[in-house]
Amino acid sequence: MRPDAVDAAERVPHGGTRDPDVLEFSANVNPERPDGxxxxxxxxxxxxxxxxxxxxxxxxxxxxxxxxxxxxxxxxxxxxxxxxxxxxxxxxxxxxxxxxxxxxxxxxxxxxxxxxxxxxxxxxxxxxxxxxxxxxxxxxxxxxxxxxxxxxxxxxxxxxxxxxxxxxxxxxxxxxxxxxxxxxxxxxxxxxxxxxxxxxxxxxxxxxxxxxxxxxxxxxxxxxxxxxxxxxxxxxxxxxxxxxxxxxxxxxxHDFVADTRERVAVERDRIRTGLPDGVRAYDDATDRDGVAPFVLLDVADTGRDAAGVVAACRERGVAVRDATTFDGLDAHVRVAVRTPAENDELLRVLAEVVDA
Structure with a gap:
């Protein structure tokens, strides 16, 4: 590692909140853990x-x-x-x-x-x-x-x-x-x-x-x-x-891994198909299949910019990731795939934000 390079470097933004009263969709972390x-x-x-x-x-x-x-x-x-x-x-x-x-x-x-x-x-x-x-x-x-x-x-x-x-x-x-x-x-x-x-x-x-x-x-x-x-x-x-x-x-x-994969596949698809008008999944916009435990969302047609969507969701108790910090994305947020009940709340909040 070069000292002069360190002087010129910056930290990289990431998702994640430590607020226990907020539903965490900004960090791509499994909401469940193995027994024991x-x-x-x-x-x-x-x-x-x-x-x-x-x-x-x-x-x-x-x-x-x-x-x-x-x-x-x-x-x-x-x-x-x-x-x-x-x-x-x-x-x-x-x-x-x-x-x-x-x-x-x-x-x-x-x-x-x-x-x-x-x-x-x-x-x-x-x-x-x-x-x-x-x-x-x-x-x-x-x-x-x-x-x-x-x-x-x-x-x-x-x-x-x-x-x-x-x-x-x-x-x-x-x-x-x-x-x-x-x-x-x-x-x-x-x-x-x-x-x-x-x-x-x-x-x-x-x-x-x-x-x-x-x-x-x-x-x-x-x-x-x-x-x-x-x-x-x-x-x-x-x-x-x-x-x-x-x-x-x-x-x-291995059973935990298999169960997680099954839940993520089902819930990821449910999030994508349940999005309100004005919000598009990256998969749909590019015709590329996504498999990760998160979904990239284009919010350009919501009437808000990405920061506005992030703030409006946060006001309603849901943390989503401002994805404009990634190269080339100017109107996107990223949401994690969580439990069915939590994903229902995410979809409800996104619909409310779009309609507000």
């Missing part, structure tokens, strides 16, 4: 009087088993690098890949932290339309050190074709370019992971799928030189004992 989390945490807290085992065998085994269910590649403990959240995995990948002046291709609109992390390393950022990332050819990759793909993409919610991603990975290998795939929301879907693909670094977040964003648990998956560099650069004891124990417990709760 509290008991596991309390047992691990008793063990926190000692340094954790820096090898994190139980956590890495659970992570390897978890991602192996989403890929035909053999993933073992040796491929997993534990991190305190998915963003920490991203930072580790940027830091171990980039030198000052390197060129990085990031999707847009997408997660703002990609460009920020590249900036902090003193790299040069070029933005690529998020739906064109998988089409990058040899010419575009020739002088690129790193390509980032967000799958499913945040905030649009659409997923890349797996075969197209694998073809991109092959082109990246030929060009000597590392492919970084952020799969923070892939666990909400049954789409296959890119984990274990040579030349690819996968970043995974546990905290969104398992409803524990304050826990800070995640991991990276890589092979070969990329894996070796991540393992060497990872901070010692970078995952607290409670986070490692709860993370392993959650990753092994």
């Amino acid at each position: 989390v509290r008991a596991v945490y309390e047992r691990a807290l008793d063990d926190a009087t000692r340094y954790p085992d820096d090898a994190y065998p139980a956590f890495r085994d659970a992570a390897a088993d978890y991602v192996s269910r989403g890929t035909a590649r053999g993933i073992g403990r040796e491929h997993v690098v534990p991190t305190p959240g998915g963003l920490a995995a991203l930072r580790l990948a940027f830091a171990t890949t980039l030198d000052p002046g390197d060129r990085v291709l990031v999707p847009a609109p997408s997660f703002g932290e990609y460009a920020r992390e590249a900036d902090l390393q003193g790299a040069t950022v070029d933005r690529v339309a998020h739906d064109a990332v998988v089409d990058l050819d040899a010419g575009a990759l020739a002088d690129a050190r790193l390509v980032v793909a967000c799958n499913p993409n945040n905030p649009t919610g659409d997923v890349y074709d797996h075969d197209a991603l694998c073809a991109l990975a092959a082109r990246c290998r030929d060009a000597g370019t590392t492919l970084l795939v952020d799969e923070a929301f892939l666990g909400f879907t049954d789409e296959p992971s890119m984990a274990g693909e040579p030349g690819v670094v996968v970043a995974r977040s546990l905290t969104k799928l398992f409803g524990l964003p304050g826990l800070r648990a995640g991991f990276a998956v890589a092979t070969g030189r990329e894996r070796d560099r991540l393992r060497t650069a990872r901070r010692t004891w970078n995952l607290g004992a409670p986070a490692a124990a709860v993370g392993a417990h959650c990753l092994r709760d």
